[in-house]
Amino acid sequence: MIVDWDKPANNGLDIKGFNIEVANNQNSSFHKIDICGSDRNILSCKIPMQILREEPFSLLDDQDIILRASAYNNVGSGKTKKSQNVTSIYGAPPVVGYPAIQIFNFTKV
Numbered sequence: 001m002i003v004d005w006d007k008p009a010n011n012g013l014d015i016k017g018f019n020i021e022v023a024n025n026q027n028s029s030f031h032k033i034d035i036c037g038s039d040r041n042i043l044s045c046k047i048p049m050q051i052l053r054e055e056p057f058s059l060l061d062d063q064d065i066i067l068r069a070s071a072y073n074n075v076g077s078g079k080t081k082k083s084q085n086v087t088s089i090y091g092a093p094p095v096v097g098y099p100a101i102q103i104f105n106f107t108k109v
Helices: 049-053
Strands: 002-004 017-026 044-046 064-072
Touching: none
Parallel strands: none
Antiparallel strands: 002 044, 017 064
16 A cells, blocks of 8 residues: 655744554554654655554454554654545455467567
8 A cells, every 4th residue: 555645834843754644444543654754755655555454453354444644843743634535455456367478570580
């Protein structure tokens, strides 16, 4: 899953990084995604689905989740912005067949 966010106004102090958190739709308890947000210049993060299936998230396939993000600096964290759309966790993609190969020109060597 890829998550991206916008950089808010810093109100005079440099932003140090971002807190990216996840909760399932039926539980208001948010948990921080530790692999996201540590670099203030990177505004996206690829979260492996396996991480969301493990503790403390323990999300199941087809379960709705809510994401939220906040910026932080030396003073603390700013206001939290929740995702507007609820995102669903889906199972592994179906197995695909072999790629199609076409030969356009064949020369005997």
